Amino acid sequence: MAMKLAGKKMLLAGEWVEREDKIDVLNPENNEWIDSVPAASKKDIEKAITLAKEGSDIAANMSVRERMDILNKAASYIEEHHEDFARTIALEGVKTINEARGETTRAAETLRLSAEEARRLTGESVNFDQMPGNKDRMGYYFRFPVGVVAAITPFNDPLNLVAHKLGPAVAAGNAIIIKPATETPLSALKMADAFMKAGLPKKVLTVITGRSRDIGDSLIESKDVNMISFTGGYETGEMISKKAGLKKISMELGSNSPFIVRKDADLKLAAAAAASGAFAAAGQNCLSVQRMYVEEEVYDSLREEFLKHVRDVKMGDKLSDSSDMGPLINEKEARRIESWVQEAKEQGASILTGGVRRGAFYEPTVVEEAPENALLVKEEIFGPVVLLFKVKDLEEAIERSNDVNYGLQAGIFTNNVNSALQAAKKLHVGGVMINDSSDFRIDAMPFGGVKGSGLGREGVEFAIREMSEERLVCFKITEE
Template sequence: MATKLAGKKMLIAGEWEEKEDKIEVFNPENNELIDSVPAAKADDVRRAITLAKKGADVAADLSVRQRMDILNKTASYIEGNLEDFATTIALEGSKTINEARSEAARAAETIRLSAEEARRLKGESINFDQMPGNEDRMGYYFRFPVGVIAAITPFNDPLNLVAHKLGPAIAAGNAIIVKPATETPLSALKLAEAFMKSGLPKKILTVITGRGRDIGDSLIESKDVHMISFTGGLETGEKISKKAGLKKLSMELGSNSPAIVRRDADIELAAEATVSGAFAAAGQNCLSVQRIYVEEEAYDAFKELFLEKVKDVKTGNKLSESTDMGPLINEKEAMRIENWVNEAVDQGGTLLSGGTRDGAHYEPTVLEKVPEKAKVVKEEVFGPVVLLFKVKDLDEAIDRANNVNYGLQAGIFTSNINAALKASKKLHTGGVMINDSSDFRIDAMPFGGVKGSGLGREGVEFAVREMSEERIVCFKITE
């Protein structure tokens, strides 16, 4: 399947630039070279920040109508070139072509939502005369842009997670510098191209391609960067927070998402949703189902049905319409997951399905009776591995679900409204999905977690709030 791939140039303040030093981009499925992009250095970052400071003034001066028009045109551009975007996503990353089409469509929706939120970015009047002695005062507050935003994005959603940074930043009137994942920079560059073709003024947007070790510190430590929006792993997020200094931080970090299946659940629904939630995008999804706690009365029936559905997950060529699950992002990650699974088995876990690696491909894998001390229980596996646990009741399920340093989203399957409400109150997560797996999100909802899962909330409306600040205006009325 042929496609025109964006690459070879990066966007610095609205200008396309080449560099002699390149980063090669490979298809993880077969290690085939797809394209190459510039390998930026610290000097490129410093120049981009200097230009972004000027771009912040340009962005702030755009009217709401101008912002909306640019965002809506960008969304339409994505929709008009959907197959091209989808093929790029599939080739450079792990997603199947069907998953990639879904991501491209969501990216267009994210950008269009951003246009709507630009319209709704407003303040309200304040009754200053509520305090004695201020009867001659009146005023209001409005929201103004943060300024220059640095966005660092991961490989697993190389288009839509960039859209979740770019759309709200532009809606709020900011300049933004995007550093996409080294493994998957092409989708971000295609999105930048869409914005430039849709009339975004120069200096507002930079998409800089480079290795984190070469450009990361220059970007996050600069005092001229006013906010960092990061999506990635907990360890990297902690390092960024220590280096960033006094600036706004929005971080969507890792997860180890649980699902709870009660005795009164629709077992068919629970099995279908959790298999999809565990193995979509080869498990490389912060919302991926990793631990499933099933009440004793339902355990055997659920396990049998779950394993039957796992057998139906078809792995293979990412570009095949019939493939359900592609490879990991590289063989190194597949080997790490293989080691974690082997360790869990060595510690007493039982392998029910999968456990076999072929290059960067790792089979859909199911384990049970894994001890709590195992890495695959405590840490984020970020791969196609799911664990089954038998519990006596809802209280035990909630306690064990909470017993990790993550809390992004959780799912519970039950026909009992009281159980659902109890779980929604007691689970230590940013979201609880009732009769659905943790792997559910719409781009308009508040999205983020607690504990090691991050700081702040994304979702377009909420990201726009994070990327803007309140300013009070007060008039003293004089005769």
């Protein structure tokens, strides 16, 4: 039975508005209708930008205490309605109810972190007298907001990734326009409601629902938008960077995460971490474990232990507490993954477990001996598929880990500190998780990648830096 949610309006500069043209929000598990949201037009986005310019002045003039109070009140609202937020995430998206509960908890924490970092948005004094002839000068710099931030968020974390844009933007004193994924707008709208109830002034926030083809270019090309914060695919990110013009850009564009297991590693811990990191959110996670490089001395043992964990993953109803994994975001994506696995199989790869699609569901799958030129190896799978490779040593594992156009995070299991340091130094990624999965993240840490994995860093403190600028003030002291 369909569950009716309050998703019929979008927030345009602090006002809830309806539109005749609608977009249906469907449950990817069964294509059941959940609700409908407005399909915004080009005129809507132009109005949102115009009002956001006014909102940027309002936001910049809010005191640090006002920003902190609003962020903390919004976090409290989410905590008070925790199960409602979690069910919305699970219904419209790909996460199980337990995964959705975890995301809801993290979203509230992200907002509280943003409140804490707002008070730390400080500058420093500058010693101008370090240069000869400047003894009569003194000064400092402080940080000021960039103005209007446009944030584009994906379907796989429909609440917490909105929090990672909205929280830092408010903390830094900006106005923000959020364009959530077309498939999962309801969570973002609920987040907007939390901020309105927390007392965020009108015009500071817009959450606009619509089709990217209708409103995307108007948003990213506008000269009145001062920064774009985008989380999504590489091709879309590349297109945005070409169209955006001269403005700040922060992008997290996905990955193809390597996971290295050395012969001295704790294999039970490594296998459990790999399985958890590979199949959370059905592998639709930019940090998901994709390529496992295991030293040949322990390859057979690790493979056996890993396969036990994979076969224990329970795929099923997202709202069931007993389900470990839900569907892909739609059947089209499941068919894409199915075709990629089939291509690798035709090129000589072996499927050790899984490889079966049922509608939008795709079984947890482990592939062995995939050729290096297969799409599964070179591109981001973004699904529940893991590749196993045997390597002779750490040097080979690092070399093959780096041989893709992505570099977000990597994991390595070893009990040798020198191996850990070598991996940390030589892996071309934004983060190295030692004795942990590549999927590990806390919301306070710097988060971002190199190569095709993006530009800049998220994580609350670091996103606030991206969403603000330094302004230098210099006094020349004159005698009266």
